[in-house]
Amino acid sequence: MARDDGGVGNSSYGRKAFKRSKAHFADRITADGRDGWPVEAGRYRLVVSRACPWASRALISRRLLGLEDALSLAVADPLQDDRSWRFTLDPDGRDPVLGIRYLSEAYDRRETDYPGGVSVPAIVDVPSGRLVTNDYQQITLDLATEWTALHREGAPDLYPRARRDEIDAVAADVFEDVNNGVYRAGFATSQEEYESACAGVFRRLEWLAHRLEGQRYLVGDTLTEADIRLFTTLVRFDAVYHGHFKCNRWKLTENRVLWAYVRDLYQTPGFGDTVDFDHIKRHYYQVHTGVNPSGVVPLGPDLSGWLTPHHREELGGRPFGDGTPPGPVPAGEEVPARGRP
Template sequence: MTTIPTDPDTGEFHRAPNHFTARITADGRDGWPVEPGRYRLVVSRACPWASRGLVVRRLLGLEDALSVAVADPIQDEKSWRFTLDPDGRDPVLGIRYLAEAYHAAEPDYDGGISVPAIVDVPSGRLVTNDYPRITLDLSTEWTAHHRPGAPDLYPEPLRDEIDAINGRVHADVNAAVYEAGFATTRAAYTDAYDRLFACLDELSDRLAHRRYLVGDSLTEADIRLFTTLVRFDAVYHGHFKCNRHKLTELPVLWAYARDLFQTPGFGDTVDFDHIKRHYYQVHEQINPTRIVPKGPDLTGWTSPHGREELGGRPFGDGTPPGPPPESERPGEAVVTGP
């Protein structure tokens, strides 16, 4: 069971800041230069923050330059573990727990162990767990290793607008679902719930007549919203009590989410089994029985969405990525029913 950091006075959930914020850059100015094969991206397919890295890595074609380790969706008292791998060890890093890389970087570290995390393979040291910066740097610092036809997910002329959208979505969607779910007072829960659905209503209005959040192609903003929307009905609606509406009851956002899910690089990184088992089995304070619900029916994710009529070019001047490597395909991207 994980400990949920809520304020004992207000009942508000506060996410801990990212402690390791070094950047991997083309010029190595933080001491960590971009080098293909040197680093390993550690993720959980259950985690929306980590899933951003999986989507960006796929869209940019960085599979050969940046390897990936997938943690078990079920944590224990030492947090993320590599029990999906033979002998319970990551085959590249040789460790059983991600915490080992954290402590290799800072032996006295006693904070949370979070994903995504990038580890330096030669030293075994954690480099960064700064999830907002990781994906932006994959787009802007790893360009020498992008695939031919990779999209520009953070175009310079649109960065101010992307940053503004990302800031609002982070506060009132990405974080708000957790703040509602982990709240221990009615006031804290109501505040998060109200902010969440007010923002979803605004996003619905914004997306009613445009295919993507910023510009006419996919950007970092769409990726950050998608990883919350794809978990909404499976987890957040019931488990986190974000139940004014299901995603499937919000016509614009449901069509938008299906459009992204069916775009190469998005749905082929999603594992609903990992998502559901993590939330319902790890958060025992919320779900003490640890029973994982059978629903919802997920077959609608592959139904027609009609968003093509709004125009836009998903990859801008680029091209879609090819299929994911066989070894990286989720066990079950879409199940056929509850």
């Protein structure tokens, strides 16, 4: 079973240009169960790493929609071995619900000798112990649209039907140039490849800053899927992408609009309370040995600025639309103090 290097999803890198593969297990959990996996409270377990930006999308969506009681959570160790994501944060090194030491065991129960990487986020069927899906692009959309019967009262509409075309268009540009662009820069094996990817990252960031200068959120006046997808890259930018991935034309803290925007989201319940900067830094700097052979984890950056006033509320907007903020983080799911500002 091949491991998934560095929270990059199913991907390949080396002498050729970095390429992210599509999810191999793309079954969907739906209200009508058309793929054989009906939405059902307590049946499935979401497996994440708090280090991984793709998994962080699912963490945020689950919190905002109030699905904590319906969809249980397993958090993998930010450091991996040759069998990839492991449950060494749990007593006896086993996930207490699935009873497995490695996420790869759930992949093996779904498909023996699967040749691809073991990626997060992943949703596992608890009764059978089999992987259902690792389709990080679709998981959050389905949580927003297929799991509605289990949403909390006051849950926001993160993928409003009237805005879907615009959300999809913005998210596609963000994915190509920012979410995936930082990886193409970080894993580049030639100067030309690196410069092209890095330039694309900052062109898109400048475009986003211009878009966000006069509006609080990316699409409309409420939080949507588009904001979640951008946030998970921006929150990691200065900590890992600026130095580790050489995306260093400027830091996020040096861009007035984007720094205020990402702080606004970080301070919104459901966003910052899922972020573990300790996991993020240790994972990137210690797992990507091809990029950082020493495994040394930097002391910075200073995290205190994340809690400073952002003043984005002056632009208006209604974070949760007609809904309400999520409640407190469930017991046992809190980010440890070392991972917070």
